[in-house]
Amino acid sequence: MTPEVGATVARLRREVAELHRELTRNGLVIWTAGNVSARVPGQDLMVIKPSGVRYEDLTPEAMVVTDLHGVLVEGDRSPSSDTAAHAYVYRHMPEVGGVVHTHSTYATAWAARAEPIPCVLTMIADEFGGDIPVGPFALIGDDTIGRGIVDTLRGSRSPAVLMAGHGPFTVGRGARDAVKAAVMLEDVARTVHISRQLGTPAELAPADVTSLFQRYQNVYGQERA
Numbered sequence: 001m002t003p004e005v006g007a008t009v010a011r012l013r014r015e016v017a018e019l020h021r022e023l024t025r026n027g028l029v030i031w032t033a034g035n036v037s038a039r040v041p042g043q044d045l046m047v048i049k050p051s052g053v054r055y056e057d058l059t060p061e062a063m064v065v066t067d068l069h070g071v072l073v074e075g076d077r078s079p080s081s082d083t084a085a086h087a088y089v090y091r092h093m094p095e096v097g098g099v100v101h102t103h104s105t106y107a108t109a110w111a112a113r114a115e116p117i118p119c120v121l122t123m124i125a126d127e128f129g130g131d132i133p134v135g136p137f138a139l140i141g142d143d144t145i146g147r148g149i150v151d152t153l154r155g156s157r158s159p160a161v162l163m164a165g166h167g168p169f170t171v172g173r174g175a176r177d178a179v180k181a182a183v184m185l186e187d188v189a190r191t192v193h194i195s196r197q198l199g200t201p202a203e204l205a206p207a208d209v210t211s212l213f214q215r216y217q218n219v220y221g222q223e224r225a
Ligand SMILES: [Zn+2]
Pocket: 101, 102, 103, 166, 167
């Protein structure tokens, strides 16, 4: 690792550690379930949470660095058990710089029914560009989860996928964007769930969805550049 790459990794260790606190602050995770990773720009490397470490112990030094096949490059602990899925996404989606996985309650309730969240709110159109899609059920351990995430996201504008019988994965240009998508996903999953209790929420017209999505991503989103 050159000194330059080392400095980037140190910055990403701090960023990823801090973003794990957002998962607990926003009530998206319990115990040690849930993880954030960031791609090291220009390198075949990522920074990710170690396996089985409680959130209060997730210091920047506790984070681990792996290559994009999940092989440990730097760190004392083994990487998250979801590392293969994160690595697969980075290998196949070069535009993605951050990945988040949680079992947040309302989003996971939709995943348990393998039901997409319909685009019935401007907030869903803004952030997700349409229905929030469902990915296939997949067992942990090989590339199956990663392939399911990538195949589903490729056919959608959404940065979030609800993996059937499991829970959500979100992506972003950076780790902070992926965490934001995870927080917004849980919020809309909850609102649409509640709306469903008294009737059928009305879907937005596709032309309005596209207009909202483009405005939000291109105008409102300029601060992200
Ligand atoms: Zn999981």
